[in-house]
Amino acid sequence: MTDKGTGAKGDRPLGLALKRGLRGLCPACGGARLFRRFLKPVEACPACGERWAERRADDFPAYLAILVTGHLLLPVIVEVNIQFDVGTLTQMIGWPLVAAGMALAMIQPLKGAVLGLLWAR
Template sequence: MDAQSHQPSQFGGQQQAERPLGRSIKRGMLGRCPSCGTGKLFRAFLKPVDQCAVCGEEIHHHRADDLPAYLVIFVVGHVLMAGYVSSALMFDMSSWIHLAIWAPLAVLAALLTIQPIKGGVIGLQWAYRMHGFGDHDDEATDPGRGGPLA
């Protein structure tokens, strides 16, 4: 069985609509609603809309708070470190010149990537029906054990 044909098991109830992961993440990274792909996902730089103006999908319950920042640090850090090491090996520059080059690039790269990455994380949560994006409320379950909170 290949990964393309795998469908999650469902017992009883209505068949859930398919939510392709790649398409949902791409729509989120483009700043569009992961459901319809038309409505705006952000009302401000990092503030998502409460509800899509086109399809009515509720987005207010997302939990894309810390993961986007960690992903930005990971991606930007690896890319800039490769650039820093390459330039240090090719050119003989003093430390303050490296600092003058790489510090502004780090800030600029982080600011340019944080919104698309946050949108992608919201798209991922929507595709996997996490944190209220499904048909059930998962607030009353213990995430470590999957059972009800005592």
């Protein structure tokens, strides 16, 4: 998909922009990578020229990553504690590592989706 999406607001489909952003592609055209480093977007898309350095997602991707991590992990923690006898020290070390890993895995796709949201709206 390399359609140009830099026209009027009606030319900016939200669902497509979110999908492209989640996959780390330019939400406008889907023809190039959105990030040059882990959370640093490219200055401008090499395929369509859309400028990404000027769009600020601020803390919203981190907020979403924490929100999703908490909602996914909490039932697992409760179920593990019901089913197994896991030591306190193991839990004090293990769950924060799992939570941090989940949040780190989600934050770049979520930032791409937030940039897609900002672009589409």
